[in-house]
Amino acid sequence: MNKETIHFLKEIQEFDYSLSGRDHLWKVLFKGNDEKWHYVHIVKYQDIFFISQIDGEIGTLEVNLSGSVKIVDSGFQSRSKPIDEDDMEAWKHLISSARKWLMVVKKDWIKASRQVQKEYPLNYRHGIVPGCIVKELLFDAYDLADELGKSKTKKIIRLIEDGIFSREEKILAHSMTAERYFEYCRIAYIAGAREEDKIDKSLSGREMYKKYADNRHEGLLDISPDSEQEFADWIDGSHPKKSGGGHPWEIKRGGNTTHIDLSVFRPPYREEGFIVQLHGESLGRMVETMRMILAIYDAGLPITMANPESVRSRLIGQDNIGIIPKYDNLHRANQYFHPKENVFDVVHYDDFGRSKRGIAPFISWEALPILKPNKL
Numbered sequence: 001m002n003k004e005t006i007h008f009l010k011e012i013q014e015f016d017y018s019l020s021g022r023d024h025l026w027k028v029l030f031k032g033n034d035e036k037w038h039y040v041h042i043v044k045y046q047d048i049f050f051i052s053q054i055d056g057e058i059g060t061l062e063v064n065l066s067g068s069v070k071i072v073d074s075g076f077q078s079r080s081k082p083i084d085e086d087d088m089e090a091w092k093h094l095i096s097s098a099r100k101w102l103m104v105v106k107k108d109w110i111k112a113s114r115q116v117q118k119e120y121p122l123n124y125r126h127g128i129v130p131g132c133i134v135k136e137l138l139f140d141a142y143d144l145a146d147e148l149g150k151s152k153t154k155k156i157i158r159l160i161e162d163g164i165f166s167r168e169e170k171i172l173a174h175s176m177t178a179e180r181y182f183e184y185c186r187i188a189y190i191a192g193a194r195e196e197d198k199i200d201k202s203l204s205g206r207e208m209y210k211k212y213a214d215n216r217h218e219g220l221l222d223i224s225p226d227s228e229q230e231f232a233d234w235i236d237g238s239h240p241k242k243s244g245g246g247h248p249w250e251i252k253r254g255g256n257t258t259h260i261d262l263s264v265f266r267p268p269y270r271e272e273g274f275i276v277q278l279h280g281e282s283l284g285r286m287v288e289t290m291r292m293i294l295a296i297y298d299a300g301l302p303i304t305m306a307n308p309e310s311v312r313s314r315l316i317g318q319d320n321i322g323i324i325p326k327y328d329n330l331h332r333a334n335q336y337f338h339p340k341e342n343v344f345d346v347v348h349y350d351d352f353g354r355s356k357r358g359i360a361p362f363i364s365w366e367a368l369p370i371l372k373p374n375k376l
Contacts, residue, residue: 002069008095009049009063011102012042016372027369029116030101033093037120040098051095055124055327058090109372116368123326123349126366128341129359132317137358145315147287153315156290159297160308171304172267173274176232179225181264182206184276184296184303185213185251188262191295192252192288214253216246235264235274257332258282260289279306283345286314314344322346323363 017024024044032038039054050072052060062072071087105112135141145153164170173180182205189208193199203211210221219241223230233239252260260280267273278296280289289305296303305311313319322343324333330346337343352359 002067004095005063005069006065006067008099009065011099014374016374028098028371029120029368030098032097037124038094053094055325058087061091105371106373113370120368125325127323127363128320128343129323129363131319131321133359133362134321135317138352138355142283144286148290152290152294155294157312157315160312165304165308171275171302173276173302175228176264176274177226177228178220178223178231182209184262184301185209187295187299188251188292192292194288214247214250218243218246218248220248235266258285260285275304276302277304277306281306281344310344313342319344323349326350
């Protein structure tokens with residue numbers, strides 16, 4: 001396998017590459033001997049090559065042109081495990097197929113590129129589709145507005161359009177104490193309660209926070225509850241009971257992207273006053289978050305939300321749904337897309353099921369890489 005791999009790396013250098021910093025990068029889509037399409041990245045880092053099968057599970061090869069080959073993990077950290085027989089056989093077939101494809105491309109790169117564009121599977125590609133199309137055409141699509149209810153949806157949209165969550169007189173709290181913060185929490189817990197939460201309404205805000213929040217409070221529970229000065233010192237990091245490394249604002253537990261925060265911070269470039277902000281943008285927590293913010297607003301308390309314009313776009317279907325390859329995990333996959341693409345939720349193309357035919361014309365697919373011989 002080593003000799004064929006070395007030959008492959010010498011051959012790939014006859015094709016144009018892109019730059020990633022100072023590294024050379026080739027992206028190769030090709031149909032293998034098994035009649036399946038494959039996607040391989042080759043990175044040249046100084047005098048070392050890294051070959052990764054993007055759509056497979058056989059890891060990454062680290063290859064030195066002197067002849068050494070080993071499997072590495074992400075971040076180019078070498079594994080102690082040597083290449084076993086199964087690995088070797090899989091890479092042998094992959095490299096062999098890739099070399100044959102390079103011959104096809106060298107002969108007629110336009111024809112080869114046309115074949116890639118025509119035949120590369122849609123469920124291996126990245127794309128975006130308007131959220132309103134998915135909600136309309138996908139039978140079982142989750143609809144935030146339906147779940148929140150028409151009257152609450154209309155109210156949230158009106159408040160956002162009126163700029164309520166960005167006007168200083170509506171969102172600036174001139175003073176704050178721990179006890180006032182816990183009252184915010186109490187309103188939020190009751191308003192956003194799901195059936196499985198079983199919120200005990202007889203508890204105080206402080207007691208609810210102790211029971212339902214993340215509990216890594218960084219000393220928030222230890223400062224004087226009614227002292228404005230102690231809360232200000234705690235926020236500013238000068239209180240002796242202020243610790244670090246916690247999640248004091250995580251009022252509803254979840255993963256890195258699936259919890260709800262009710263945070264307090266100073267206004268930008270100001271040393272007085274406080275902003276209280278709700279943040280819970282994951283699809284499964286949005287309805288809770290919207291119910292919370294309406295209840296806090298109705299209680300006459302200063303409050304804002306994170307990214308109000310994006311909330312509005314999601315409620316009325318002006319967002320985009322991201323489509324990722326079937327071999328990629330959905331977790332945090334929205335981060336792959338540029339913020340301007342307005343993607344918050346992602347799916348696999350196969351998730352569209354029988355609705356594919358109706359949805360497909362509205363999908364904007366990401367351009368596939370072109371492999372072209374180097375003519376310079």
